[in-house]
Amino acid sequence: MKKCREINELMSLYIDNQLDDSACTEFEKHINACDSCREELNRLIKVIELCRNVDEIELPEGFREELHQKLVAEKEKLYKQYRGTNLLNKYVKICSTIAACLILSFFAGRFIANNYFLPAKHDESRQSAELTSMQQHDAAGAAENAALNVESFSETEEEMTFSIAVDDGNQLSGEEIPDTSRHTNANERSSGAMLLNTVPVNNKNINIKFKVNNIADAQAQIERIEEFAINNGAEISDYISPCFVEGKYDEMTKEAVDIDVTAKANVLYLKVQDDKYGEFIDLLKSNFSNLNIEVGDLETKDCTEIFDELNTQLQVLDKRIEELEKRKEVSDPDELNRLKRERKVIWDKMERLQLDSNYTFITVELRTE
Amino acid sequence: MNAEEKSLINKAKCGDIEAFEQLIEVYQKKVFNIALRMIGNYEDANDIAQEVFIRVYRSLGGFKEQSAFSTWIYRITTNVCLDELRKRKNKNVVSIDEDVKSDDGEIKRQIEANEPTPEAVAEKNYIKQVVNDAINQLSEEHRTVIVLRDIQGFSYEEIAKITKCPEGTVKSRINRARHALKDILSTKKELLNEDYVK
Numbered sequence: 001m002k003k004c005r006e007i008n009e010l011m012s013l014y015i016d017n018q019l020d021d022s023a024c025t026e027f028e029k030h031i032n033a034c035d036s037c038r039e040e041l042n043r044l045i046k047v048i049e050l051c052r053n054v055d056e057i058e059l060p061e062g063f064r065e066e067l068h069q070k071l072v073a074e075k076e077k078l079y080k081q082y083r084g085t086n087l088l089n090k091y092v093k094i095c096s097t098i099a100a101c102l103i104l105s106f107f108a109g110r111f112i113a114n115n116y117f118l119p120a121k122h123d124e125s126r127q128s129a130e131l132t133s134m135q136q137h138d139a140a141g142a143a144e145n146a147a148l149n150v151e152s153f154s155e156t157e158e159e160m161t162f163s164i165a166v167d168d169g170n171q172l173s174g175e176e177i178p179d180t181s182r183h184t185n186a187n188e189r190s191s192g193a194m195l196l197n198t199v200p201v202n203n204k205n206i207n208i209k210f211k212v213n214n215i216a217d218a219q220a221q222i223e224r225i226e227e228f229a230i231n232n233g234a235e236i237s238d239y240i241s242p243c244f245v246e247g248k249y250d251e252m253t254k255e256a257v258d259i260d261v262t263a264k265a266n267v268l269y270l271k272v273q274d275d276k277y278g279e280f281i282d283l284l285k286s287n288f289s290n291l292n293i294e295v296g297d298l299e300t301k302d303c304t305e306i307f308d309e310l311n312t313q314l315q316v317l318d319k320r321i322e323e324l325e326k327r328k329e330v331s332d333p334d335e336l337n338r339l340k341r342e343r344k345v346i347w348d349k350m351e352r353l354q355l356d357s358n359y360t361f362i363t364v365e366l367r368t369e
Numbered sequence: 370m371n372a373e374e375k376s377l378i379n380k381a382k383c384g385d386i387e388a389f390e391q392l393i394e395v396y397q398k399k400v401f402n403i404a405l406r407m408i409g410n411y412e413d414a415n416d417i418a419q420e421v422f423i424r425v426y427r428s429l430g431g432f433k434e435q436s437a438f439s440t441w442i443y444r445i446t447t448n449v450c451l452d453e454l455r456k457r458k459n460k461n462v463v464s465i466d467e468d469v470k471s472d473d474g475e476i477k478r479q480i481e482a483n484e485p486t487p488e489a490v491a492e493k494n495y496i497k498q499v500v501n502d503a504i505n506q507l508s509e510e511h512r513t514v515i516v517l518r519d520i521q522g523f524s525y526e527e528i529a530k531i532t533k534c535p536e537g538t539v540k541s542r543i544n545r546a547r548h549a550l551k552d553i554l555s556t557k558k559e560l561l562n563e564d565y566v567k
Binding site: 008009010011012013016018043044047048050051052053054055056057058059060063064066067068070071072074075078079201202300302304357 | 379380382383384385386389390397398401402405406411415418419422423426427430496497500501504515519520522525540541543544547548550551554555
């Protein structure tokens with residue numbers, strides 16, 4: 001027969017029906033014969049009963065409302081931090097580009113001085129100048145952000161460390177926490193891709209259809225709606241999100257996408273900041289209730305994958321450009337220029353995806369039938 | 370994970386707060402109750418549960434869908450609670466029920482005892498209060514498994530997944546935790562008296 005100590009260890013398994021038949025029989029045999037173990041088992045059963053009688057408490061009043069406010073603030077914070085870190089990264093990139101250009105100019109100068117003038121160098125300098133002026137706008141913003149966001153930048157890292165640690169789920173025993181976080185921190189600090197993961201990059205679109213009697217009427221209405229939209233927090237968009245043009249979403253990572261928004265005279269393209277969107281649609285509906293309004297479903301497309309893919313392409317290009325620039329003589333200036341143009345296109349696409357994530361795009365269409 | 374939950378997760382990953390709120394609706398009460406039993410204080414449990422959902426929202430991008438969403442939420446919940454308990458240990462947080470010791474001897478805390486706390490309003494029952502106090506005296510490890518198994522009713526397998534511990538470890542830990550709780554409650558003899566509990 002089993003000893004009391006062994007029986008003691010099996011008590012919970014017995015109570016929870018986790019013992020197989022033979023173990024169960026042996027356990028019961030001991031319990032029937034041993035008073036102290038039987039008493040101990042009964043006490044344990046009572047303890048469990050007491051726990052099971054603990055009531056489930058209702059959520060505190062206002063719990064959902066409080067959480068909602070915190071979530072809205074968190075979304076905003078995540079976006080701001082992301083913009084901050086992204087611009088900071090970009091700023092670093094711009095600085096290194098400028099530095100690379102200066103070095104190139106220095107070498108170019110020496111070539112010119114030695115009458116080794118290469119026409120291609122002009123292109124290179126022009127390209128650099130173009131790049132620099134194009135980036136000045138961002139650089140100014142970045143410098144400001146860099147100064148303001150030093151604290152939030154490190155916060156982002158801390159938060160990422162946390163979320164990765166949670167996902168690993170290795171926090172349970174006290175000793176594991178510092179090691180896990182140190183390890184993760186060291187691994188992820190250099191990885192931009194991980195930072196991107198936390199930021200929602202998405203595109204939202206909604207179609208609104210109005211019914212009018214004739215084309216002339218449609219144009220007059222379009223103008224009215226346009227004026228109304230501008231006065232009520234919307235902006236006229238000069239492009240629509242490629243995510244909602246058939247086929248263009250998939251092409252986005254491969255080539256530049258430009259959509260001719262002026263093609264249709266009876267269509268108006270608007271964008272509204274996410275937090276004003278609901279109010280704007282309501283106003284639109286009530287103000288133009290005489291027109292037969294059909295509001296479509298709000299479509300949301302997750303662009304994180306595209307964003308990440310663009311980021312990967314960017315890193316590959318950065319590497320190749322860096323390699324080419326490292327060489328003392330640029331053996332293939334055309335190739336370098338081509339890569340830089342490609343990089344600019346990718347930057348623009350990424351920027352556009354990020355900025356568009358703050359807006360809901362609205363396509364207003366007037367139909368005559 | 371059903372299709373609806375999956376679709377809500379995808380929307381929430383894009384930052385859609387409404388989808389996120391729909392997604393967590395079924396977990397809110399349980400998360401709050403786990404926090405309440407782990408921390409033992411109504412107000413703090415509210416803050417902890419809020420913190421849990423903010424962290425879930427923040428780290429949703431990293432949720433790989435290898436485990437059930439529910440398991441993942443409850444894992445974050447226990448982790449946040451354990452973090453809080455460890456922080457308290459370091460800071461030596463004084464419980465509102467305890468008296469404060471000073472050089473001149475013991476002084477009563479300033480909080481009026483006849484003004485019932487929200488917790489006391491919610492749980493008037495004496496036995497339940499004693500059980501709660503006993504749970505609060507358990508070690509972190511024991512408290513976690515008692516809350517998950519005997520209060521929330523999770524299976525051994527689920528607890529193993531939530532705590533990321535082998536099932537064998539969970540089994541022996543639950544047994545030790547119950548014995549420890551029994552030892553604490555044994556000081557209140559009437560509770561384990563057969564006539565008292567039924």
